[in-house]
Amino acid sequence: MARVQLSNLEKVYGGAFKAVHGINLDIEDGEFMVLVGPSGCAKSTTLRMVAGLEEITGGEIRIGDHVVNTLPPGKRSIAMVFQNYALYPHMKVRKNLGFGLKIAGRPKAEIEAAIQDVARILEIEPLLDRLPRQLSGGQAQRVALGRALIKKPGVFLFDEPLSNLDAKLRASMRVRITDLHKRLKERGLSSTVIYVTHDQTEAMTMGDRICVMQAGRILQVATPRDLYNHPADLFVASFIGSPEMNLIDGTLSPDTIHIGGQSVALAPEAASRLDHWPEQIVLGVRPQHLRLVTDDGPALDATMTGAEFMGHEVNIHALLDGKPIVSVTSPGEYEAATRAGDRIRLRPDPLALHIFDKGTGRNATRPALIN
Amino acid sequence: MTDLSHMNAMQTRRRLRNQKISATIRYAVLFAVGLVMLYPLIWLVGASFKTNAEIFANPGFIPSEPTMEGYRKGWETSTPYTFGRFFWNSFLIILPKTIGTAISCTLVAYGFARFDFPFKKILFGSVIAILLLPNVVTRIPQYILFRDLGWLDTFLPLWVPSALAGDAFFVFMLVQFLRSIPPDMEEAARVDGCNSFQTLIYIVVPMLAPALISVCLFQFMWTMNDFLGPLIYLSSVDKYPVSLALKLSIDTTEAFEWNRILAMSVLTITPALIVFFVAQRYFIEGISTGGVKG
Numbered sequence: 175m176a177r178v179q180l181s182n183l184e185k186v187y188g189g190a191f192k193a194v195h196g197i198n199l200d201i202e203d204g205e206f207m208v209l210v211g212p213s214g215c216a217k218s219t220t221l222r223m224v225a226g227l228e229e230i231t232g233g234e235i236r237i238g239d240h241v242v243n244t245l246p247p248g249k250r251s252i253a254m255v256f257q258n259y260a261l262y263p264h265m266k267v268r269k270n271l272g273f274g275l276k277i278a279g280r281p282k283a284e285i286e287a288a289i290q291d292v293a294r295i296l297e298i299e300p301l302l303d304r305l306p307r308q309l310s311g312g313q314a315q316r317v318a319l320g321r322a323l324i325k326k327p328g329v330f331l332f333d334e335p336l337s338n339l340d341a342k343l344r345a346s347m348r349v350r351i352t353d354l355h356k357r358l359k360e361r362g363l364s365s366t367v368i369y370v371t372h373d374q375t376e377a378m379t380m381g382d383r384i385c386v387m388q389a390g391r392i393l394q395v396a397t398p399r400d401l402y403n404h405p406a407d408l409f410v411a412s413f414i415g416s417p418e419m420n421l422i423d424g425t426l427s428p429d430t431i432h433i434g435g436q437s438v439a440l441a442p443e444a445a446s447r448l449d450h451w452p453e454q455i456v457l458g459v460r461p462q463h464l465r466l467v468t469d470d471g472p473a474l475d476a477t478m479t480g481a482e483f484m485g486h487e488v489n490i491h492a493l494l495d496g497k498p499i500v501s502v503t504s505p506g507e508y509e510a511a512t513r514a515g516d517r518i519r520l521r522p523d524p525l526a527l528h529i530f531d532k533g534t535g536r537n538a539t540r541p542a543l544i545n
Numbered sequence: 546m547t548d549l550s551h552m553n554a555m556q557t558r559r560r561l562r563n564q565k566i567s568a569t570i571r572y573a574v575l576f577a578v579g580l581v582m583l584y585p586l587i588w589l590v591g592a593s594f595k596t597n598a599e600i601f602a603n604p605g606f607i608p609s610e611p612t613m614e615g616y617r618k619g620w621e622t623s624t625p626y627t628f629g630r631f632f633w634n635s636f637l638i639i640l641p642k643t644i645g646t647a648i649s650c651t652l653v654a655y656g657f658a659r660f661d662f663p664f665k666k667i668l669f670g671s672v673i674a675i676l677l678l679p680n681v682v683t684r685i686p687q688y689i690l691f692r693d694l695g696w697l698d699t700f701l702p703l704w705v706p707s708a709l710a711g712d713a714f715f716v717f718m719l720v721q722f723l724r725s726i727p728p729d730m731e732e733a734a735r736v737d738g739c740n741s742f743q744t745l746i747y748i749v750v751p752m753l754a755p756a757l758i759s760v761c762l763f764q765f766m767w768t769m770n771d772f773l774g775p776l777i778y779l780s781s782v783d784k785y786p787v788s789l790a791l792k793l794s795i796d797t798t799e800a801f802e803w804n805r806i807l808a809m810s811v812l813t814i815t816p817a818l819i820v821f822f823v824a825q826r827y828f829i830e831g832i833s834t835g836g837v838k839g
Contacts, residue, residue, distance in 0.1 A: 227732050248738030260729035264751040274737035
């Protein structure tokens with residue numbers, strides 16, 4: 175069992191700067207948990223506290239059944255993959271892989287067998303007699319992964335492991351890591367993962383659940399789908415999803431949302447999901463839910479300022495009452511709509527509106543099936 | 546077109562010629578200055594093969610009648626011991642001192658570079674302060690201390706301060722070098738189960754190797770050339786290192802046998818020169834990465 179529980183975890187630097195504000199997080203055995211947030215949100219600090227590389231100043235960390243607050247990293251049943259690989263530069267790949275087991279005092283034959291096993295899984299057998307400086311970035315990262323894997327730890331900790339790789343390699347390593355996690359799970363091995371990243375694509379594609387952090391606090395913990403469909407507040411709304419969700423200031427009356435001089439009808443289904451009725455609101459509409467239309471139905475008038483052709487879709491940048499917004503549309507719709515010029519009409523999907531309380535920043539819409 | 550290509554060719558030729566002239570001037574100046582610096586050394590080697598009479602008669606460095614007499618007689622010395630004995634003494638001083646320096650300075654530098662402890666800043670400040678303190682200032686208190694300990698006329702006063710990281714310069718150099726190495730590898734080692742000491746032995750020391758080699762080389766050369774330390778603490782001739790032994794041959798003869806002194810001087814600087822040239826690569830690497838990058 176390698177469930178990880180953080181209770182009221184705090185980190186204060188030098189008695190003054192509070193980096194982590196008493197966070198609570200429960201990570202199930204075998205779960206792939208992604209900590210995501212902008213730089214400086216203390217996601218790495220949190221991970222390093224779980225690893226034991228950073229002392230905690232308050233609260234409790236449990237791994238399995240043990241409180242590990244003061245245990246050294248080597249005794250926590252964890253393995254870590256670092257952003258810059260952190261391979262031992264003077265040791266060949268073989269020694270790098272076996273070092274942890276050697277320190278643990280395992281017999282040589284067992285270490286050698288484990289090295290061969292891991293090298294086969296990660297396809298690094300031809301690299302075993304090379305030094306780290308003779309490896310490419312992707313190879314080095316696989317060795318770093320192997321060094322974690324070989325210890326058969328309860329918890330894998332990943333600290334932005336893919337951010338030093340190029341885009342193509344990153345995509346393939348993403349698949350490799352999730353695959354590996356699945357295979358470990360199938361084999362019945364303990365395989366809890368805590369994965370830190372600032373890249374939302376990694377977070378969305380890899381995590382069983384995602385924990386969004388900002389300024390040392392947890393804003394929302396949810397599955398990728400829930401996070402996308404029902405962001406708890408304005409920050410999560412703008413952080414998750416690409417292009418970013420359009421956030422437009424407005425006011426709310428019983429059946430209408432007023433944005434500047436224009437208005438959007440509030441569908442009864444949407445209205446029924448509001449848990450309260452804030453007057454000052456921020457309307458959130460994902461670019462994918464803002465359709466470019468050419469018919470005469472109700473829609474928002476906007477001025478197009480630019481378009482990015484992505485192949486299968488077009489990102490349209492426009493000004494709505496002087497505020498920049500983005501809409502994602504198909505190339506066909508784009509061509510039909512722009513034949514008339516820069517004036518375009520955008521229609522938000524009435525069931526995909528998010529209404530945020532401007533005062534608190536919280537999402538006032540209750541979750542529903544929004545697709 | 547032809548005009549243009551002709552002009553281009555002319556410009557290229559002119560540029561090449563200018564480069565050649567400038568290179569020639571640069572190398573000529575470098576060679577001249579280098580020769581001025583090296584001449585005493587070259588003269589020393591040449592003169593050690595001359596007869597006593599020729600040393601003062603002939604200013605050139607090529608001996609007219611090369612002789613090994615200076616080496617033969619110089620090696621025998623005017624004491625009951627041969628010069629080999631003094632070399633052995635030097636070795637006995639240098640080896641423990643260098644090893645002690647490497648070990649103690651590594652430990653202290655590791656502590657300063659990687660750990661937080663109370664009064665760290667003040668303590669590191671005092672290390673730097675020692676660096677700025679002239680050596681001479683501490684000679685008398687040190688002498689009295691070692692006299693009271695009964696260590697006079699032993700090698701202990703020469704070994705012990707270095708074995709306790711007394712050479713602030715080396716500590717400083719290693720700290721700077723360590724600061725330039727990211728701590729990730731050490732963290733990886735801790736996750737792999739190493740304690741601080743294992744991390745030091747398995748990870749830090751191998752990464753520190755270039756700087757450590759420089760430290761050992763510096764200590765070797767400085768100790769080999771140290772005259773004042775042995776002069777103050779050693780009084781029996783049988784414990785003299787080569788630096789004192791050279792002076793000995795000047796003291797004990799009425800008319801100085803210069804060719805013997807010069808011959809032994811050549812022998813004295815030989816080990817340092819050999820070590821320097823063999824380890825030059827590490828030496829430069831250690832200084833540049835430790836001193837400049839840090």
